Amino acid sequence: LWESPVHFVVLGLSKRVHDDVHDTHCQADGVPILRRCSGGGTVLQGPGCFNYSFVLPMDYHPDLASLHTTTGFMLQWVIRQLSPCMADIEHSGISDLVIDAIKFSGNAQRRLKHALLFHGTVLYQFDIDAITRYLKHPPVQPDYRKQRPHHAFVRNLPLARDTLMRLFMAECRHGT
Numbered sequence: 189l190w191e192s193p194v195h196f197v198v199l200g201l202s203k204r205v206h207d208d209v210h211d212t213h214c215q216a217d218g219v220p221i222l223r224r225c226s227g228g229g230t231v232l233q234g235p236g237c238f239n240y241s242f243v244l245p246m247d248y249h250p251d252l253a254s255l256h257t258t259t260g261f262m263l264q265w266v267i268r269q270l271s272p273c274m275a276d277i278e279h280s281g282i283s284d285l286v287i288d289a290i291k292f293s294g295n296a297q298r299r300l301k302h303a304l305l306f307h308g309t310v311l312y313q314f315d316i317d318a319i320t321r322y323l324k325h326p327p328v329q330p331d332y333r334k335q336r337p338h339h340a341f342v343r344n345l346p347l348a349r350d351t352l353m354r355l356f357m358a359e360c361r362h363g364t
Contacts, residue, residue, distance in 0.1 A: 281330030
């Protein structure tokens with residue numbers, strides 16, 4: 189569980205800077221552009237973006253056997269943890285969590301022979317306008333986005349960081 193005190197852009201494994209990033213804005217503002225080892229889209233990280241990572245052996249649960257079942261299994265896990273504080277959370281697109289078709293969480297995974305990394309975000313006090321400054325409208329997007337600009341597609345959950353920590357730590361202590 190972590191959060192960055194500064195903004196930085198993170199490209200998914202197969203994404204390209206010129207397709208996804210306003211690199212001149214990043215350079216002007218000193219916002220680093222990095223790449224992660226997992227798939228998924230390009231994201232902006234920073235204050236108000238709560239991050240979680242799970243490194244699990246493939247034999248931890250039968251639902252970790254494939255990309256699709258892993259995503260469903262892990263997102264149901266996250267939904268269960270957030271549900272005491274947030275109602276009507278849905279899994280949408282490939283690996284997003286939404287309320288009323290507005291995204292607050294993106295997720296990705298990296299699979300190896302015997303283990304996997306599953307990681308994601310929960311926006312809670314994030315500067316949504318910064319997304320527009322540093323990221324272009326994505327060339328590939330889920331159908332439910334319906335071409336909406338960032339500010340109409342992404343939202344913050346009305347939760348405090350301490351609440352998110354408590355919810356995620358409870359799950360980590362008790363397992364599935």
